[in-house]
Amino acid sequence: MTGQIVIVGAGVAGATAARTLRSSGYTGRIVLVGAEQHAPYRRPMVSKDLLAGTRELERCLLESESYWAGSDIELRVGTTVTDLCTDRGRVCLSTGESLGYDSLLLATGARARRLEHHPPLRVRTLRGVADIAALRAAIATGPLLIVGAGLVGLEVAATVRGLGGQAQVVNASAGPLDRVVPHEVSALVRDLHAEHGVRIDNDVELTGIEQIDSHGVVATATDGRTWSAASALVAIGADPDTALARTAGLEISDGILVDAHFHTSAPGVFAAGDVAARFTPQRRRHERDQHWNSAQAQGAAAAKSMLGQPDTDLEIPWGWSTQYGVNLQFAGWPHPCEDLVVRGSIADRDFIALALTEGALVGAVAVGRPRDLRTARELIAGGAVHPRADWAEAAELAELKREVQPVRQ
Ligand SMILES: Cc1cc2nc3c(=O)[nH]c(=O)nc-3n(C[C@H](O)[C@H](O)[C@H](O)COP(=O)(O)OP(=O)(O)OC[C@H]3O[C@@H](n4cnc5c(N)ncnc54)[C@H](O)[C@@H]3O)c2cc1C
Numbered sequence: 001m002t003g004q005i006v007i008v009g010a011g012v013a014g015a016t017a018a019r020t021l022r023s024s025g026y027t028g029r030i031v032l033v034g035a036e037q038h039a040p041y042r043r044p045m046v047s048k049d050l051l052a053g054t055r056e057l058e059r060c061l062l063e064s065e066s067y068w069a070g071s072d073i074e075l076r077v078g079t080t081v082t083d084l085c086t087d088r089g090r091v092c093l094s095t096g097e098s099l100g101y102d103s104l105l106l107a108t109g110a111r112a113r114r115l116e117h118h119p120p121l122r123v124r125t126l127r128g129v130a131d132i133a134a135l136r137a138a139i140a141t142g143p144l145l146i147v148g149a150g151l152v153g154l155e156v157a158a159t160v161r162g163l164g165g166q167a168q169v170v171n172a173s174a175g176p177l178d179r180v181v182p183h184e185v186s187a188l189v190r191d192l193h194a195e196h197g198v199r200i201d202n203d204v205e206l207t208g209i210e211q212i213d214s215h216g217v218v219a220t221a222t223d224g225r226t227w228s229a230a231s232a233l234v235a236i237g238a239d240p241d242t243a244l245a246r247t248a249g250l251e252i253s254d255g256i257l258v259d260a261h262f263h264t265s266a267p268g269v270f271a272a273g274d275v276a277a278r279f280t281p282q283r284r285r286h287e288r289d290q291h292w293n294s295a296q297a298q299g300a301a302a303a304k305s306m307l308g309q310p311d312t313d314l315e316i317p318w319g320w321s322t323q324y325g326v327n328l329q330f331a332g333w334p335h336p337c338e339d340l341v342v343r344g345s346i347a348d349r350d351f352i353a354l355a356l357t358e359g360a361l362v363g364a365v366a367v368g369r370p371r372d373l374r375t376a377r378e379l380i381a382g383g384a385v386h387p388r389a390d391w392a393e394a395a396e397l398a399e400l401k402r403e404v405q406p407v408r409q
Contacts (some may be wrong), residue, residue: 003028003102005306006091008081008244010034011043012292013273014107015062016299017306018073024307030073031099033091035080036128039065043128044292047155048322051132052162084248086266103306106245106256106264106271107299110238110290115147119211122231126152127238135233139165142230145219147209149176149200151321153235154189157198158323169193170204170219170227172236177321181330181365182337185353188346188367189323196324201227209234240275240288253277255288261310262302272302282316282383283333291319316381318373329373332380334363341391344369352376352397360385372397 005021007014010032018032034040040062049055058064068075076093083092084104092098112125124135138144139160146153149171160167173179175186176193190200205222209232212218219227240255251257251265255277262270262278272278273295277286289295294317301311318331326349337355344351352372355363361384364376375397386400394400 004100005030005103005105006081006099006101007032007105007107008084008091009105009107009109009241009273009275010036010040010075010077011107011109011273011295012040012062013109013295013299013302014105015040016296017105017107017272017303018075019063019071020300020303021307022071022073024304024309026307028102031076032073033076033079033081033093035078036130037078038129039063039068039075039077041129042292046128046132047126047152048159050129051126051135051156051159053136057129081244084244084269086248086250086269089268102268104269105299105302105306106269106275107273107295107302108241108244108275109295110240110274112152112234113237113239115206115209115234115236117208118234119209119217122211122217123209124231124233126156126233126235138231138233139163142166142216143168145170145209145217145227145229145232146235147206147219147232148235148237149173149202150179150235150237151177151319153233154193154323155321156233156235157193158196161196161198161324167198168227168229169198169200170206170221171200171202172204172206174202176200176202178335180335181328182335182340182353182355184340184342184346185328185334185365188349189328192324192326201225238274238290240277242275245271245275253286255286257286260314261305262298263305270302270306272298289317291317293318316377318377326367327370328365328367329370330363330365331373331377332361332363334365337363339388341388343372343392343397354391356388356391358385359387359391361391375401 042060045060080094081091112127143166146169157167176189178186209219217232242252245256256271258276277288280287304311320329334355339356341354350368352366352369361379366373
């Protein structure tokens, strides 16, 4: 297998694809191009250990610098792919070079969403290592107002408290994480933050944030309420980085549209990770996962597809978040939830909550039960259906695995 493969984006999806190509026997040239200045690193650490300063970047790399140097994968960091011409099978780089390819993977990830009127100073976003220094400096100047109660906003709130700083959260929806987890778990997250001195104001529709002077910011809501702080973090989600795909005329919706095996609408061009809206056979629609494990699994599966060996057993999406040392894990599609069965106790922070649709397990959220969550992932992937009483009362969740056949994707 010779030729040349170019991978755009050196995040986990791109890096995993490169390694998978090699481990699957591809002997052609592989060029992995990354706009960030660093070798691929563990992005989830950005809002946790890296922001807290408890871990050096070297300890958060996917592979050491020496691994890449000896890997027979050409890693070009600090380099942007500026143009993609699918007719000619070529990309242009910010260095002025132009590279041909036989196959191309777009693994460009996502960019932190900004406010419509985003004041340049004292209002930050957080996506990568390059954003950390400014946010840490902002935290040091006084209370931080966090706009958005999704995973990144809440993790930053917990990290700020760990650093001895103050944080407050304003949230557009009815509860923290309530677009990801069922109401009962959202309430637990709210309580957890309250215990640590972080107030979360829900149902807040901001009109904007203004920088009042060199000392602080004021956020104003449509109902006239205001919040003052030394600085603000806007953590309202991330948009897929489809800039290149758009200029190349690829089909895009919320992300680059790919089929179940990561082919885009252009021959020889694939997409994976946060940027890709993949057709999920189980759900019969295109979906964009934004979890570390999904990006990793998709990078590996896309590499196999590029080699003509499509992987049919892609895992269902699952992810995690750590706040104040509490590790919340979720799998499948726990929200919105038709029927919730809680095994264990949410109040004691030792539970798995199972989201059911007509007896079928479609999603799960757990605290302190990693083994059960692993089992739940298999049960969701296998399309397990049982009477509600069995989901609630089986002595072990694993007992419900009987007769479950994996669903081929
Ligand atoms: C702060 C933070 C905390 C997170 N915590 C968790 C967590 O606890 N658990 C979890 O499951 N998930 C977490 N996530 C989500 C997870 O990190 C992402 O789903 C995952 O990193 C996506 O990987 P990716 O490779 O698809 O994209 P990315 O990691 O975004 O990488 C894409 C790369 O492509 C580069 N790029 C873009 N355009 C170009 C171009 N034209 N040329 C060259 N390079 C380009 C970008 O600079 C970037 O380096 C977190 C995300 C963030 C931001």
